[in-house]
Amino acid sequence: MASRGTATAAEPRYLPFSEPWIGDDEIEAAVQCLRSGWLTSGPKVAELESAFARYVGAPHAVAVNSCTSALHLALEAVGVKPGDEVITTPITFAATAAVIEHLGARPVLVDVEPDTLNLDASLLRAAITPRTKALLPVHFAGQPCDMGPVLEVARAHGLAVVEDAAHALPATYEGRRVGTIGDITCFSFYVTKTITTGEGGMAATADPDLAERMRVMRLHGMSKDAWKRYTREGSWFYEITAPGFKYNLPDLLAAIGIPQLARADDFLARREAIARAYDDAFADLRGVQTPVVRPGREHAWHLYVIQIDPKAAGMDRDAMIRELAARGIGTSVHFIPLHLHPYYRDKYDYRPDDFPRAHAAFQRLVSLPLFAKMTDADIERVTTAVRDILEASRP
Numbered sequence: 001m002a003s004r005g006t007a008t009a010a011e012p013r014y015l016p017f018s019e020p021w022i023g024d025d026e027i028e029a030a031v032q033c034l035r036s037g038w039l040t041s042g043p044k045v046a047e048l049e050s051a052f053a054r055y056v057g058a059p060h061a062v063a064v065n066s067c068t069s070a071l072h073l074a075l076e077a078v079g080v081k082p083g084d085e086v087i088t089t090p091i092t093f094a095a096t097a098a099v100i101e102h103l104g105a106r107p108v109l110v111d112v113e114p115d116t117l118n119l120d121a122s123l124l125r126a127a128i129t130p131r132t133k134a135l136l137p138v139h140f141a142g143q144p145c146d147m148g149p150v151l152e153v154a155r156a157h158g159l160a161v162v163e164d165a166a167h168a169l170p171a172t173y174e175g176r177r178v179g180t181i182g183d184i185t186c187f188s189f190y191v192t193k194t195i196t197t198g199e200g201g202m203a204a205t206a207d208p209d210l211a212e213r214m215r216v217m218r219l220h221g222m223s224k225d226a227w228k229r230y231t232r233e234g235s236w237f238y239e240i241t242a243p244g245f246k247y248n249l250p251d252l253l254a255a256i257g258i259p260q261l262a263r264a265d266d267f268l269a270r271r272e273a274i275a276r277a278y279d280d281a282f283a284d285l286r287g288v289q290t291p292v293v294r295p296g297r298e299h300a301w302h303l304y305v306i307q308i309d310p311k312a313a314g315m316d317r318d319a320m321i322r323e324l325a326a327r328g329i330g331t332s333v334h335f336i337p338l339h340l341h342p343y344y345r346d347k348y349d350y351r352p353d354d355f356p357r358a359h360a361a362f363q364r365l366v367s368l369p370l371f372a373k374m375t376d377a378d379i380e381r382v383t384t385a386v387r388d389i390l391e392a393s394r395p
Contacts, residue, residue, distance in 0.1 A: 021372050030252060052204070137164065331369070
């Protein structure tokens with residue numbers, strides 16, 4: 001991650017788009033793990049899995065080295081095979097579709113809701129074919145998708161539901177914590193997320209068979225508890241039950257994740273406060289569409305995404321990003337829709353207007369800085385800059 005650096009007379013202190021909050025507890029946990037001599041997957045991973053399962057309310061949690069790995073294992077566990085189709089959204093990170101491709105299946109895209117940018121569940125039925133195996137909704141920015149209709153379609157057609165919740169810890173849909181809704185829910189502990197292990201992820205499920213399949217496949221397809229072969233109660237003997245992957249999370253990273261998870265509610269409270277401050281600051285600002293939160297949803301606020309209306313604002317999204325950068329404020333764009341990337345565009349012969357809502361939104365999106373470590377002065381700096389930029393550009 002970029003350093004905030006120091007301010008000079010000519011150049012303001014850089015405010016990054018995101019920055020982790022690592023405290024003394026995380027540092028001490030990492031040091032203790034280093035001193036223990038056990039660095040790879042072991043007791044700290046088991047401790048993090050147990051704590052995470054309790055936190056989200058899922059019977060089983062399987063720790064892995066990324067959310068990408070979790071998604072890959074989840075789709076494999078529910079039986080996605082070559083020739084199958086998995087329905088997902090064009091507005092997501094590349095990993096969501098890449099894992100479908102890795103399994104020899106086809107990602108089938110459906111357009112998004114224009115305001116939440118979540119998958120439009122009303123479009124699912126029209127996208128289903130005899131080859132459809134699973135639905136893969138993405139909880140964009142931290143707001144849960146409309147999971148009621150998603151589950152209804154899945155049940156009607158006998159489809160698995162694997163949720164990409166990389167943004168959505170902790171989030172709630174109609175009283176249910178994300179992690180307890182679909183067949184498997186996949187989370188990210190990447191450095192920009194609500195809690196971090198640097199790199200890492202987790203798959204949560206209520207199904208013991210799916211959990212066991214993912215545990216086996218995350219470490220070469222070795223028989224159960226293979227990691228214990230280096231402990232007093234372990235054995236050198238193991239069997240390869242399937243051609244698995246090298247997706248295990250090291251204890252060194254899990255040790256950092258345990259105190260991070262203990263702070264998750266505090267991190268969320270701060271993210272919510274930042275989002276409210278942005279909402280208040282931009283409520284009367286012409287040319288800016290602020291995030292819409294549906295009733296019955298508790299947003300995780302991984303991202304705060306505004307949409308710039310060029311005609312009303314007098315400038316486009318790219319100009320806004322340049323102006324903020326000139327003021328030392330980091331931003332990002334989430335995301336370049338999948339169907340615009342060369343691989344998917346060329347392989348499936350996509351055109352930009354095949355998913356008109358995703359394409360239109362993409363041209364307006366700006367993700368503003370949002371992380372728990374932000375100060376009130378940081379928030380005021382962002383809101384003042386956005387207002388000043390737009391007020392100066394009004395037609």
